[in-house]
Each structure stands twice: as C-alpha cells, then as structure tokens.
Amino acid sequence: MEKLTLHEYAASGNCYKIRLTAALLGLPIERRQYDILKGETRTPEFLAGINANGRIPVLQIGEQFLPESNAACWYLAEGSPLIPASRFARADMLRWMFFEQYNHEPNVATLRFWLAFVGEANLSDAQRGQIAAKRVAGDAALRLMDDHLATADWLVGAQASLADIALYAYTHVAEEGGGFTLADYPHVGRWLARVATLPGYLAITD
Numbered sequence: 001m002e003k004l005t006l007h008e009y010a011a012s013g014n015c016y017k018i019r020l021t022a023a024l025l026g027l028p029i030e031r032r033q034y035d036i037l038k039g040e041t042r043t044p045e046f047l048a049g050i051n052a053n054g055r056i057p058v059l060q061i062g063e064q065f066l067p068e069s070n071a072a073c074w075y076l077a078e079g080s081p082l083i084p085a086s087r088f089a090r091a092d093m094l095r096w097m098f099f100e101q102y103n104h105e106p107n108v109a110t111l112r113f114w115l116a117f118v119g120e121a122n123l124s125d126a127q128r129g130q131i132a133a134k135r136v137a138g139d140a141a142l143r144l145m146d147d148h149l150a151t152a153d154w155l156v157g158a159q160a161s162l163a164d165i166a167l168y169a170y171t172h173v174a175e176e177g178g179g180f181t182l183a184d185y186p187h188v189g190r191w192l193a194r195v196a197t198l199p200g201y202l203a204i205t206d
Helices: 013-025 044-049 069-077 087-118 125-149 162-171 186-195
Strands: 004-008 030-033 058-061 064-067
Touching (some): 013 069, 058 069, 069 087, 069 162, 087 162, 125 162, 162 186
Antiparallel strands (some): 004 058, 058 064
C-alpha cells in the first residue's frame, strides 16, 4: 500500500475513526494536524491542494486525496475482516455507516463540537435554538442502537466491522456534548467496552 497520510483535527471523531481503522489493521499512518477553530482548513492552500470542500479528515494515499471519513475507512479496510464477506452483511454495514452520518453524527457529534469546543456562549442564536432538538434526535439514535445491541454483540454479524468503528467514534465521547448519559443505554455501554478490547485498539487521545 502507498504511503498513508491523514490530514486531521485530532479531537474529531471523524478523524479518529480513520486512525482506529488503521490501528486495528496494523497500518502505519502519518498525521498532519490542522486547527479547525482557527480556520486552517479554509486557507487557499488547503482548498487548492487538500480538499476543495474545506473539511477534514482527508486521507492522502500517495499523491491522491480521499475526503469523507467513512470512504477513507472503506479504502483502508477493503479485503480485511472489517468488511463482511456476505453481500447482505456488507450492505447492512453500509446502512449503519449511513445512519451514523445522517442520524447520529449531525446530533451527537455536533453537540459535542458546539458545547465542548466552541462553547455555548460563542454559538449563533440559530445554533443555540437547535440544541434541544439535536439532543432529542441524538437520544433517538442512541436508543435505536441500544435496542439493536440488546440482542447482538456487534452491529453487523458475529464480529466487529466498519459499522462498529464508525459509530464508536462519537458514541464513546457522547457525554462531552452535554445532555447525553451513556448509562441510559446499557447495551451500548457493553458494546463500547467490547470495541475497546479489540486487538490494536487506539484511544482517541493517542
């Protein structure tokens, strides 16, 4: 595999899921940090050379650049046990990864970023007006996961997959967003503990 470089903001769960995927697969990855609070991903140099969308993470593979965290995870994991062999299971894994980006991340992750990193006093009136609704939607996403994990060790199949990595990234730090209590979701809690015991596991702070 060509040299891998991750353009990232270390505290981001979207960046972390790529690091965690690489760690579980034993793949070396170089890291380049950007401070999104200072606008370092909005510079002309970044927009022209890394990602015209002005966002991270971006996985650089040799001289090619791959934005979007779940796409990067797929690139790293293709051909590994983190992607199920069954056609249906692969589609089901993608279903959970889409759920993460459309239902989970916009609520759980956004509240974490707003409240733990930006600060409520620095939010716009429009953002503050969305907090309550995002808490309700985030709780709904966590409840759906908890109900599913009541009868399954993993989100898809009998072992960990990219679905688990994608949803672990922001779920395990959900309480940093305020208003979420992981103890309310005991099956999610046991699943989080299982993910943390996977060989090669890497903490978000590592």
